Amino acid sequence: MRDYSYTSFQAEECGDGDFAESEKNQREYPQMKVRGSALDRAVQVGVVFFTLAVSVPTSPVDYSRIESNEESITCSALLSSPSSRRVTLMEARRVALRVLEEAEARRLRFAEKEAKRGLQVEDLH
């Protein structure tokens, strides 16, 4: 028989704002965990390198031009944009984990808000 238990979602590091709220509520995030295995929480919240296939059919970008300049655009455009900031791998990992945490916090807030609307359990008794 499989032996699972649900444990709280827990990130390694916490900050301010939404992230802090998610830390406060972290015991309420369920997560399936293999009891007694090497999969502890730190391992369960992984960060992966993920290839994103870009498909932007409504974009005004000239794809033929991009194809012909593949090498230069992929590299130089990334380095020249004012909206980007260089980070270390460790910081990238922290950003990814924070995004994960914030998503959980948002979902929980939405669920709480939804629960306050409409008929309550006691209304149907």
Place this chain on the structure above:
Amino acid sequence: MIYEFPSAQTPIRQGDVFYPIPRIEMSLSELPVINEAGVVEVRRWNDISAMGKPVVASLGVRPTVGIVISQNCDAVRADDIALAEIRDFTDVERKSKQTASAKAWVSIITQHARLNLKWFYLPPDNRMGFHQKMGVDFLTILRVARIDLENMRAARLGRLNDLATEHFRERLSDFFRRYAYDEWYPLNGDEYAEYKREYHEAKPFDWQASQSIAPNLPPSTE
């Protein structure tokens, strides 16, 4: 309870429950991208997508439980299989977080289930690894390549039995069949005022703004 435990060779079908399914989260305003020079930059998706090229990014992933929502024919042929996330029921339906009595649970599992189409109730079953009440959250859809899911059939916790599968299929359809409308549109002035007390965002329709007194209905002739 309401589950079956097919062999690992049994094809995937709607209602199959898997663990661990990866749940990936990304922020379109803050995406750590690794460029060809090996430099990591945090960028906005709008800027990246304007280049129209695939990129490599660092994203958070966590394992979760998922139930197959793809139809059976798609589950054996399509490239991708869609699953809905399963979580602790009190997490999916927060109305139940204080629920303790059997009577209250009956109310939620039967009556509330008919009112709230966003979730599907799954009772505890130790063989499934469900040690408490669980819920399918139709708002959270996950995607896995079919071939990958087939390769992890040994990780299938089980599946809904025929009765539950039939119910699940209908509930899933009901969820996606919903349509958005302003439910307060037929309320009279007084009813609208009462409604607005709870739903502040509701804006009155023309015929409601001019009403303030509930109409006196003629007495029944029966």
